[in-house]
Amino acid sequence: MRIRSFFMMIGTGVLTAVAVSSCARASATNERRHDFPDVFDIAYTPDTLHGHNGLFTDAGAWIGFTPPEKGNWVNGFCGPYSIDMNRRQWLAKSAVTVHPTSAGEILSDSTCYYPGELLLSAKYNDGEIRQQLHFIDANSMLLTVESTLGCPLQYSGEGWAEGMELTKNGNSVFATHDSGETFVISFPQDVYLEVKDGNYLAETQRGNIGHIALGFFYTKDEAMAGVSRILTLLDDPGAALADNRKRWEGYLAATLRDDMPADYDRIAVKSMTTLASNHRAARGGLLHDGIIPSHAVGYFIGLWAWDSWRFCAGAANFDPELAKNNIRAMFDYQQPDGMVIDCIYTDPAENNARDSKPPLVCWAVDKIYEATGDKSFLAEMYPRLLAYHKWWYAKRDHDGNGMCEYGSTDGTLEAAAWESGMDNAIRFDDVNMLANEGYGDAWSMDQESVDLNAYLAQECRLLKKFAEILGEKFDAPDHSGKVADYFFDKDRKFFFDRKLADRSFAGDPGCEAYTMLWTRLATPEQVKDMMPLLQDTTKFSTYIPFPTVAVDNPKYNPRGYWRGPIWLDQTYFAISGLRNYGYGELADSYTRQVFDRLDGLKAGAPIHENYDTHTGARLKAPHFSWSASHLIMLYKEYTGK
Template identity: 65%
Template sequence: MKHRIIRIISLALLLANLTACSTGNKSVAEKRYAFNNILDIAYTPDTLHRCTGWFTDAGSWMGFTLPEKQQWLNGFCGPFSLDMFRRQWMAQSATIVGFAKDAQASFTPDSTCYYPGELYLSAHSADGRITQRLNFVSSSTALLRIETDKSEDLLLTGSRWGRDVTVSIEQNSVIARHPSGESVTVTFTPDVELTAADNNYTALIHAPKSPVNVAISFFTSEKEMAAGLQNLPSLLNHPGNALQANADRWEGYLTKILRTDMKPEYDRIAVKAVTTLISNWRTHRGGLLHEGIIPSHAVGYFVGFWAWDTWRFSAGTAKFDPELAKNNIRAMFDYQQPDGMIIDCIYTDPSENNARDSKPPLVCWAVDEIFTHTGDTTFVAEMYPQLLSYYKWWYQKRDHNRNGMCEYGSTDGTLEAAAWESGMDNAIRFDNAVMLKNDGADDAWSMDQESVDLNAYLALECKLLKKFAVLLKVPFDGPDYTDRVANYFFDTNINFFCDRRLKDSSFIEEPGCEAYTPLWTQIATQEQVDAMLPMLQDTAKFSTYIPFPTIAADNPKYNPRGYWRGPIWLDQTYFAIRGLRNYGYNKMADEYTRQVFDRLNGLKEGAPIHENYGTHTGERLKAPHFSWSSSHLLMMYDDYGK
């Protein structure tokens, strides 16, 4: 009850303070306007720096930032090309806005804001105030709306077009072309006077009496541009439907994920997680044959789709955008190999795809989450044969001694790729691993150790495949070793789950996060979980400031910045917390969730969600705007208090 009262008071205060930010299309009662400055993406680009976060939406390959108040431009910065292979600012700003009577007048910023799905800025000069809003209305186009408090002519121009960009005017559009084939267009209504000058433009708008609409579009080819420009006159003359669709989409996202019984600051975490996932959404392009979600738009090498990342993103988005979740899964299965393998990662340029390894099998979990939220048996039927083929592949290509317990491996025989296949590239448990050639295929190699997490994942996949088979009334003919996994990998010497060596079946006693997986997949016995508690609750090992690191914190090899050798990865922390909940330790799980929500640096403020965090400090470490951390924060939010 107290949280509800706090939410009502907070919303009332917000509404009182945001009258200057009303949309002109809907009232500020939209849920997104309760989450102002959800992320700090203020950045004014110059020639020396690149940004680490953008506003993007609707699957677009372009992004924008808010101008920094100390380096003010009276317009949104960008767009920025978000493609992995050619990332650059197409312009410092494609649309600087001022009053025509004094085009050189400086503007003083009043306020800026990043709402979920919308950018806002307001500034004034001696001649009056100008406010601007930016919303994506499609994957190719963002709609800029400009309003003033004076009936004065407006003048728009571009600022510092990117290297090798050529600007021209064609009919009602400014077209900025790059030799790569990418182009940015700025399109106006026919009454606007466009003039070309010095590889730039000016647009004179006479005394507007209503919001001025400008379409900023990003295209990857001349053919795409020609088709896209045909749709813009209708958008500019009648923007209401497109803006309403944007508002409804975001209202739908937030309505589906927000609870009525949570602290406002925890709601903010959930909304930030959704905003992060949607900002990493990309429409199909080149070799990416379906839309999907990338790990992080802020890191160039992450602009592709990875297998186990995809399974996590799809599980995380199933509740609020199941169609995106479905298509992300389809994108990975577009490259399923004849033997059933799902390759590690795919890109817009298929020559860059990595087929040296796969990734941990979590896809049936993602499909089941989609089914849970949609009841869509058609999608389950579409995926089932491919899921079963992938499941069987593990036993065909990654079970060296044919005992039903699988190993991580690679197609090229390298330990590097095998470590990638685990997803835990430099994990301590692999320090002494060597590669073994498997019988029957030239592309089948295994590490010389059986991994507990892999076989726990496979046990869950098996359970769900059986569920799907019953649902679809089809046979399940895959191997099933589920009942053996927990006892096989439980080391009674230290009361913890560990990997086992192939040569002598001995345990690799380097306790780490792989032990959380049997709890999350619910194959551990209650007795095993109870026996693990002393180590899990030991503040020197796993019950750290941020709980459940990737390796016991008192391990001599522990490294606070060691990627998978110490830091917090929120997927693993989620597996541990949900695992405890699965075995009746709900209060403990809630306490650990609060530690995550309350202690991660910047999580409740404007900082982006990161790839991993400091175990003892909560400091932000690798890649910002990270999708799988966001997915698992949403899962923790959804589980909390239940």
């Protein structure tokens, strides 16, 4: 057989019938993941070497795949796609395509994306070829090919990227990019294999069930050293696939409740799968595994501080080891003065130490502890957490009154706004920067922030809890008793930031006030006073509830990032906060608004960074871990039926 030219459709034909879908066939199994077919619609056939709609990726791998589009079919999974921040591209249109030696045209095709499993089926006159793809770990995958055609099968790659060199090593193909990234395709010993003319051809002697082991390495030397481990997957593929099933069944068991509507279960599974898909293994400057904000967007291929704390809170129940390592990854770069920097990347030269991020890490550690009871992890983290807590009062309390401000190490308002996490929030429109006396690297906004001090009060409470569990000393500042009264405006009956110059309340009603309910710092009387504003449909009780600023604010912008849209962390803080004060039925009602109205949430659409508060339309980055994590928490806390 002549090896086909690149980007040429192989085995296509007019679809004249509808085959029994891969989803329908798999649903007959007893695996719980098969209750959730097509959890995401990520079909994409790369006709260029860039772009995708999200990837099937798992176990921390730095590559992903997509099922082909029905209108642009390839008889194999598309990819791999390299996820690294600095070089994101398809290494192949399809590194492994399957061709029967005598079967005619494909009559119909189908694909399905289950949690942790990608399926593809092509039906011919005389039978069917069915492919399954599973990640075994961060470096290895198993491709299972089942054929009922009765003829030998041939395999080749299609559409290799420019800069790829293919070589043969034993019965393995090494496809090495000039960046060094190497994709390995290993066949059983009874499969004929040749590499020539920039591609490979493999042919089976029989056409029933077979396995192909796939590997991905950052350099060719790593591939040479690791190929033997990839080959062991072919010795006992059943055991490796059983491990994959066990891992995902464990994820599902830890995530799902037995008393929820099926469509809400689907939301929880989508959310958990989003977090699992954004897991990246330790690489380069990322010294521990972690969860990135979104594998689908190049500028989000790194770890951010408060993003990480949120992700870890969501992942604590189903993958606590990943949550622990994500926290360790951020603290690998803790500064000598205790600061935890904003974000870190595989290339440490890209790290941002101009600012920190809102302090929610003790909350995440507590979630992990509650899920695992792991005192050793508490003991490992406690001194680091304590040092970080002290840093805020040393470097971000301009006048020493125990109320902190967001700031930066370089004196810029840009970095200080980043430190708040709410980059362009309306409340910062009139802020100025002040140098903190005695420190050349410490600057504060001239405004004390209610959310920051609420977070610090909660962190203080949790640090005391950890100290008691461990028998350790707590010797950090504790100003939590002053926060509620200090930031509550009795005239407007809401919580606001305060200006340093005259202690006046700053800005207009916004989402920063929700944190006072979530952290349980507000008094019941204050919450009662807030309820008319919170339930006002012209302000916060909107189609999707609890926007980042009241919608009747003249500066409100439905697509304005932190100046209007729904961010699900803030919506979660408000709903969970209402639950804290006995408004459970109202909290459930708002949860249903979120679950029932966000665009595509119950279907195959990805979970997005933020949403339009009036329509539920998806905004900004897709496959977003932050939103997914808070959807899991909303699901866990929901009490309605």
